[in-house]
Amino acid sequence: MSIKINFIRGDEVLSTTMNVGRTMLDAAKKLKLPEIPAICNGACNCGTCHVHIDPEWVDKIEPMDPGSMELFMLERSDHFDQNRSRLCCQMDIYDVYDGLTVHLIDNRQDK
Numbered sequence: 001m002s003i004k005i006n007f008i009r010g011d012e013v014l015s016t017t018m019n020v021g022r023t024m025l026d027a028a029k030k031l032k033l034p035e036i037p038a039i040c041n042g043a044c045n046c047g048t049c050h051v052h053i054d055p056e057w058v059d060k061i062e063p064m065d066p067g068s069m070e071l072f073m074l075e076r077s078d079h080f081d082q083n084r085s086r087l088c089c090q091m092d093i094y095d096v097y098d099g100l101t102v103h104l105i106d107n108r109q110d111k
């Protein structure tokens with residue numbers, strides 16, 4: 001089963017489909033998004049796959065583990081938003097995520 005994922009860049013909506021069980025990083029890579037260089041290739045140690053979850057989806061997705069390396073990485077970012085920040089590589093895609101929308105941050109400027 002595949003679902004629709006939306007990445008927002010300003011006024012632009014970049015959409016793709018991705019199979020359940022893959023990650024949001026897989027979806028971002030499919031779209032070749034320059035804002036998500038994902039330097040560590042999903043190992044949770046670069047922080048360059050950071051996105052902001054759309055406010056409508058914040059309460060619908062699996063919460064982040066508060067003791068996780070994901071949170072540790074996100075807190076180091078200038079763009080950290082306690083309610084909306086997530087790392088694409090740490091987000092598995094579930095069937096209930098159909099239409100999930102996230103906002104792009106230009107992670108190239110974080111470095």
Ligand code: FES
Nearest residue numbers: 042044046047089
């Ligand atoms: S790709 Fe490096 S932290 Fe997600």
